[in-house]
Amino acid sequence: MHQLGRGTWAYLSPPGTWGWSNCGLLVDSDVALLVDTQFDLPLTRELLAAAAEVAPGVEIGTVVTTHANGDHCWGNELLPRAEVVGSSACGHGMAHEVQPAELAALSGPGAPATPLGDYMRRHFGSFDFEGITVTPPTRTFHGHLDLTVGHRRVELLEVGPAHTDGDVIVHVPDAGVVFAGDILFIDGHPIMWTGPIENWITACDRIAETGAEHVVPGHGPMTDQAGVAVFRGYLEWVAEWAQKAYAAGLPYWVAGAPDRVPAPYAGWGNPERLVITMAAAYRELGEAPHELLDVLARVADAEPK
Numbered sequence: 001m002h003q004l005g006r007g008t009w010a011y012l013s014p015p016g017t018w019g020w021s022n023c024g025l026l027v028d029s030d031v032a033l034l035v036d037t038q039f040d041l042p043l044t045r046e047l048l049a050a051a052a053e054v055a056p057g058v059e060i061g062t063v064v065t066t067h068a069n070g071d072h073c074w075g076n077e078l079l080p081r082a083e084v085v086g087s088s089a090c091g092h093g094m095a096h097e098v099q100p101a102e103l104a105a106l107s108g109p110g111a112p113a114t115p116l117g118d119y120m121r122r123h124f125g126s127f128d129f130e131g132i133t134v135t136p137p138t139r140t141f142h143g144h145l146d147l148t149v150g151h152r153r154v155e156l157l158e159v160g161p162a163h164t165d166g167d168v169i170v171h172v173p174d175a176g177v178v179f180a181g182d183i184l185f186i187d188g189h190p191i192m193w194t195g196p197i198e199n200w201i202t203a204c205d206r207i208a209e210t211g212a213e214h215v216v217p218g219h220g221p222m223t224d225q226a227g228v229a230v231f232r233g234y235l236e237w238v239a240e241w242a243q244k245a246y247a248a249g250l251p252y253w254v255a256g257a258p259d260r261v262p263a264p265y266a267g268w269g270n271p272e273r274l275v276i277t278m279a280a281a282y283r284e285l286g287e288a289p290h291e292l293l294d295v296l297a298r299v300a301d302a303e304p305k
């Protein structure tokens with residue numbers, strides 16, 4: 001837990017790679033709002049213990065789920081009395097995307113002895129996907145929703161579809177903080193599951209418009225508006241490069257190979273994830289969709305050895 005102001009904390013999960021996601025905690029007197037839970041139940045219990053340490057005796061009455069990926073919401077069931085708030089598209093995504101048992105089968109000890117099975121085991125094998133009951137939002141919205149935590153105002157802005165279908169960012173005006181969910185990755189390559197990329201660039205502009213001093217990414221260390229601008233530059237590069245590569249007839253996994261990443265972003269982690277982003281960008285440009293497991297197999301092949 002890193003305190004960002006009165007009653008405002010970021011919960012950071014280094015190293016911020018696959019599944020290691022950040023959360024937020026807002027407190028006023030005896031009530032609290034949590035932004036996102038963790039990928040599994042043991043990690044969410046650690047998060048809740050850390051919250052109880054900085055805000056003893058406080059009841060978390062609200063959980064905001066920024067989007068449907070499991071690393072941001074598969075701990076929701078541990079807050080059975082809280083209202084869970086997310087976009088309608090997020091609720092739909094949680095019910096219809098890859099479920100914990102499927103991910104366990106893809107990444108557990110029984111995962112196939114293939115490069116993809118090996119990749120999944122190495123990146124996801126340390127999480128515990130047993131016994132998770134996916135718990136979608138109990139309150140959904142479109143566009144914009146203001147919430148209160150005690151006397152504090154919290155603004156939810158739906159900025160998806162971008163990273164996923166129903167991305168939401170959380171702006172806390174009195175603390176000058178934005179919890180960006182996976183609209184922002186710092187020090188690692190983002191993953192565009194759905195796009196369009198133009199929406200994602202606009203989402204960066206909406207973070208900038210808040211004027212927030214502190215920006216908490218979904219993965220990686222804290223940043224500020226300068227960090228958001230660098231990330232926006234990456235997305236612009238992706239948009240431009242995808243168009244060129246598609247027009248030149250390069251397959252998406254060649255366009256997304258780590259050796260295509262330009263110098264400013266070459267040090268970012270998980271460069272093989274650019275393959276996923278390129279598959280989504282090509283879809284926008286007219287290519288027929290590819291099966292998720294086929295795309296992930298290309299990702300495993302592209303990982304720098």
Ligand SMILES: [Zn+2]
Pocket residue numbers: 019021069071072182218219
């Ligand atoms: Zn994430």
